[in-house]
Amino acid sequence: MNRNASGCMKKDGKDHLVEEIIARHKNSNGALIPVLHEVQDLYGYLPAEAQAKVAKEMNVPISEVFGVISFYSHFALKPKGKFKISICMGTACYVKGAGPILDKLKENLAIGIGETTADGQFTLEECRCLGACGLAPVLTVNGKVYGRLTKDDVTGIIDDCKRDEEEIVQ
């Protein structure tokens, strides 16, 4: 199934879960951002239908909902790849050579920052300091941490992901 298909929302049965999230925050002031956090946890991103649902249920204009989503980098409008590679671009990692590692990742995956490979496998992201400066330079793949990297480690990390994928398929 095409993960990008926009019509999937109505059939996937998550509608009532969004309602539940909103109901839980009903009595709290300034609840829009906490609600969006939880809705994004539900879908992995914020599909247009979910945005409309949030706007309607919370009685705020959809323009305002979209305005908030587009302001904060944590909120995603597009689905992410199966493997989310986030490279730390904090100062400590940068000084210790995160730049060349990022270049190598871009080259190997043939995508830019914020992009997803055509097969939907990899998304490449820069992230702000993870605070693991003792392990600099650092990257994470779906939260798993790889530290004290050199650019020679890049191919191995991507191969790791592909191997995991094959194991799942088998």
Added chain:
Amino acid sequence: MQLFRSHVLVCGGTNCTFANSEKIIAAFDKNLVENKLENEVKIVQTGCFGLCEEGPIIVIYPEGTMYFKVDVKDVQEIVQEHLLKGRLVSRLLQQSSEAVEGEYAIEKSSFFKKQMRVALRNCGVINPELIDEYIAFDGYKALGKALTEMKPMEIIKTIKDSGLRGRGGGGFPTGTKWEFAAKQDNEQKYICCNADEGDPGAFMDRSVLEGDPHSVIEAMAIAGYAIGANYGFIYVRAEYPIAVKRLQIAIDQAKAYGLLGDNILDTGFKFDLEIRLGAGAFVCGEETALMTSIEGKRGEPRVRPPFPAVKGLWQKPTILNNVETLANIPVIMLKGSEWFASMGTEKSKGTKVFAVGGKINNTGLIEIPMGTTLREVIYDIGGGIPDGKKFKAAQTGGPSGGCIPASHIDTPIDYESLIELGAMMGSGGLIVMDEDTCMVDIAKFFLEFTVDESCGKCNPCRLGTRRMMEMLDKITKGKGVMSDLDELENLAKDIKASSLCALGQTAPNPILSTLRYFRDEYEAHIRDHKCPAGSCKALLAYEVIEEKCVSCGLCAKNCPVNAITGSKKEKIPFVIDQDICIKCNVCFEKCPAEAIKK
């Protein structure tokens, strides 16, 4: 209460957790049971010890032995040798050249000797997920004292007299801020805690939240009583999952113990708080933007005055304090303002936590009395620069700050001295740079950050930072002209003067500061098309130094684009074809004879 003969403290900070400390705890649990030691030895997961470079770290008490870079497979040996036979596992002790034989106790190690842990007093000491451990270390005693023995104005006077200033960067006197809010006549007031630590390379606040969350909660309740607020928000980065989890556990425990909620300690005082997650916007570290974000809107700053102490969250009087500032409050309440004011310099009292990183041996978290010199931080505590390289500059204050060059290494660190040098205290990120770091590139790095994070509300910041970055980009590519430098300086001053909030007002600092101390590097990029640090790719040309070349062929073998030709057999000297070379640096790294220059 069950007593144990030994306690094994395992660091559960982010760095050590990333380096597998949770598996180490599991291995200890298993090994202790296997050796029937589970009733004699207790494992405690603590907050950060500070020496992140050497993590995962464990400390065994009562001896205070600190083991470094512990691996899951070392656990069995530690249990067998240290805990059963009482013998040190010497291969896991600190291996640095200065480590004197026998000097293994935590307090004596060179890393800790010059530190003074006030805000970090409980980090690496207690289990942050157990309120009882916090209480055993005088936790919530200050709140009890405040509610039962002191009037709100007495508390404010204590904080004012202590000389405590905001640790988030601005350095505004905390007591004065509280006084403003206390004077407002309004039924609803708020206390906010700024845990939106956004400076790249800074993780002080995260470590406090992970290692000692109750100290922040206690301080917020005290602040609430002092200014007449009964509700608080902790605004914390979503990127700090461990901190958020421990904070929530701490809030739930405090509520269960009646230390938050209605009628705290039977005094009739009511105070409650909740966590709000940030969503990845650096500008939300600015106080008015943070409050707009808590209100559920785009986190854009607004004009001050009115200041938040008058009209803040939902137009109600609000004070916003940084995590580290708050962590100091309970100790000041217990030990008194004079004790706190006795530490530090004339205008900067107490201690400051720094996250030290970059080109330094002991990357990690340190807390030093104000007035400690940069030299002590880098060489005594930080263990110097790796690979015998030369210290070039230290950068403080992140994208809002500036650098301190080697010529000022003996400056005592406090708010005023750093401002004088064109840097700033900032929240406490301290990045060390060596001779290989290009200062123009670093300025560009920070400008890229601010361009990305500018919220777009005001022109000078939105457009101005982008123009400055473009000029820097031009210079690092060797396409700059000398007049660019004056233009940069003028633009920087205009942006400082006309931006709406602190993000824009401080965004030019990295440029102004590097121009002040490293103008020659900028000039070398423009005039000579050279990057003196050998870091800006576009300006590099790799060449083989014929006299040094041993014709081993390693460079040619490793070159990914076959740009190097030559032959030992046929006595053809090795040369690099500049048109093919992609400047990947591999030949430079592989050459055993240092015969490649760039």
